[in-house]
Amino acid sequence: MIHIIPKPTDTPDDNSTGAVIRELERADAPYSILDLGAVDPLDSGLENELVWVCGIRQDGHQFETLNVLSLQNRVINTPESIVFCASKVMTTALLLANGVRTPETAYIQSEAQAREFLLRHGKAVYKPLYGYDGNGIRLVTRPEELGPGPWYLQEYIPNDRDFRVFVLGGEAVGAIARVSDSLMHNIHQGGIGTPVPIDEEMRAIAEASASALGIDYCGVDLLRDREGYTVLEVNGTPNWHCMAAPIPKLLAMYLIENERGMRA
Structure with a gap:
């Protein structure tokens, strides 16, 4: 049963x-x-x-x-x-420990360190530690926009889309591109999802992410930068909107x- x-x-x-x-x-x-x-x-x-x-x-x-x-x-x-997966800090830590590419990230209690991170990158993405569906994520460009800490901050990577790859039993089985004209491309935030083929680089990093977290199935969210794909987060109770698989x-x-x- x-x-x-x-x-x-x-x-x-x-x-x-x-x-x-x-x-x-x-x-x-x-x-x-x-x-x-x-x-x-x-x-x-x-x-x-x-x-x-x-x-x-x-x-x-x-x-x-x-x-x-x-x-x-x-x-x-x-x-x-x-x-x-629920903790963005633990997700990032496990990805880094297993050599999986992810944007430069900091989890900071010190306001001085948060300011330094922001000034070094020019822009940073603030994310609630236990957020979901893209809620509460915002772009920060000035120290006075940081708000109360502690802060989970990621470097901002310019983009007009992200990708979600569904991994099941260690194998990438479906993927979509999510496009929007805002910071967040999540379907719940107005992004439009379209099925895309899983290329070998996408497959490798998504499957490595699932392995790093020791999870049966998940949605791995990716961005593409100058060096290739980088992992934004891993969802342990994912939706599969718009996937052709x-x-x-x-x-x-x-x-x-x-x-x-x-x-x-």
């Missing part, structure tokens, strides 16, 4: 969980819906089961419940990898294969 934790941001018009459930039903794969809010992880009744986390609320109870469930069950994505079917098959592997 595949136990599904639905994405809390699903809507009738944008239902990631439902898209995968439909593929599970076509494959006659048994599943159940798991409400983390109604689970006591110390007495869940789940053991040696597969739990798929389509999405999660950023609250202590859900993270702790997932952590405990992962002790006796196969959880996809693992709580650890979801936490790594049949992501719901691929993801359903991945869950089925993993669940069967547990029974072998």
Whole structure:
């Protein structure tokens, strides 16, 4: 049985969980819906089961419940990898530790250091540490625009688009270019997504990013600069808007294969 934790941001018009459930039903794969809010992880009744986390609320109870469930069950994505992706600092640290290109980044408490970073680059992108869907991201050009710290700052790379690559089981399986006339190209911020082929450089850096975070599947967001692709962030509960690849079917098959592997 595949136990599904639905994405809390699903809507009738944008239902990631439902898209995968439909593929599970076509494959006659048994599943159940798991409400983390109604689970006591110390007495869940789940053991040696597969739990798929389509999405999660950023609250202590859900993270702790997932952590405990992962002790006796196969959880996809693992709580650890979801936490790594949720924290932009941890994502950056793991990418750097594994030699994956990412824009020059600083996580700074000192106002003097933040000012120095900004002055050195001329422009910097401020990102909330635990933000999502592009919310709260802004371009900073003067020290007085920094606001209260601490600050997670990335060098600004001029661009008119970014790329999202969907990686599943270590393999890049789909990609889109997201274009807009603003700083953020995220679909939720008005970006327009178009499927694109996965070139070898894109494949290599996206798959290396997933490996660095030890994650089953993810959305790797890239920019292209003079040297090639560089990783902006990795999303552990990604959407797959506009992708030509049949992501719901691929993801359903991945869950089925993993669940069967547990029974072998």
